Amino acid sequence: MADRREMLARLNPQTVRFDVGQGGGAPSLTTSDIAAALGMVPAGLGREVMEAVYLPDGALRHRPKLTEAVLAIVRPEFTRRAxxxxxxxxxxxxxQAIVLLGRRGMSDAQRRxxxxxxxxxxxxxxxxxxxxxxxHLSRMVDAVVQELASGNRCEACRGAGIVEDKGCAACKCTGMEPLPDRRRALAMGCDxxxxPKRWRPVFEWLLSELHxxxxVAARNFSRALSNSDYVPEARAA
Structure with a gap:
């Protein structure tokens, strides 16, 4: 089944029309339908990612929203690890202070x-x-968006990031076929x-989160296109 997110490309400035050349009939979904469905996707990280990948011309106008949404998940994770x-x-x-204060040889318990x-x-x-x-976050986000846009989905999990209710070991839950470290490093502008040691864990975490x-945004968008009574799906915590 075709990825319905690809319909968002119709909302980019076009040199051709999508409402002609189909045997005289109107298309099943117009650009107005697509724009309306997109408007029903809850605002936030998922929608910003989806637009950055599938609607890049429109996403450029509100890139600060993607930056804010990314910072909202990066900051608590950075702080937690620190x-x-x-x-x-x-x-x-x-x-160490207890050992020094003892003024005696270190016991086995203290050594352990x-x-x-x-x-x-x-x-x-x-x-x-x-x-x-x-x-480095801005360049890293650009690199992640480019990788998501490449469509290089992991074959083991078919892009889901999960296999049998467990994180996919092949792609480390990113849903993407891993690119060589050197390509990712050059994409984000680092040595x-x-x-491998400094930036790979951050990049893979961010790729997984954005994917x-x-x-989730894609499923909401697809349901909004199909069902006028759709209820948006919230992302699992």
Missing amino acids: RALADAEADLEFV ALQQRKVAVDQARAAAWPRNTYQ PSAY QAGE
Whole structure:
């Protein structure tokens, strides 16, 4: 079945008409129908992503809305990861202080506790995003939108990001066939050698979030085209 989001291209400025050349009959859906259905899709990240991918000419006029919607999901995630690292480091410092205050040789229990805290710090540091994430965010969003627009869907999950109610391991829930790291790095304007460790986790997280939000908007758009009594679908938290 054709992706009905492709109909949004009719809303871009055209040099041809879509209401002629069909054997004299009117098309089943006019540009007015499509615009009305788009207007029924709830405002927010999903709609902005869908328009950026399938209606780029129109989306350019309100790119700030996409930026605001992306920042609304990036900021709490960035903060959560930064706090997790700060908490892990504080726990490690606390255990180290206990060992020093004991003024005796380290016990086995203290040694285990210290090792556990070090491991926790390493894990939290690996999960934390670079401090200059916001400076790279605009280029990263552009790269993600371009990748979504490429239509290079993951074959394992058919673009859903989920296989048998579990996250797709092949695409890491992004719904897209992974591109080479170097291509993604160049698309977002970062050093290809730094991308795998510093930027890949951020990029894949953002790609997954924008893909899933766009899919919800797509289902709402399709239902709005088909059913005048449609109730918009809310994105799962």
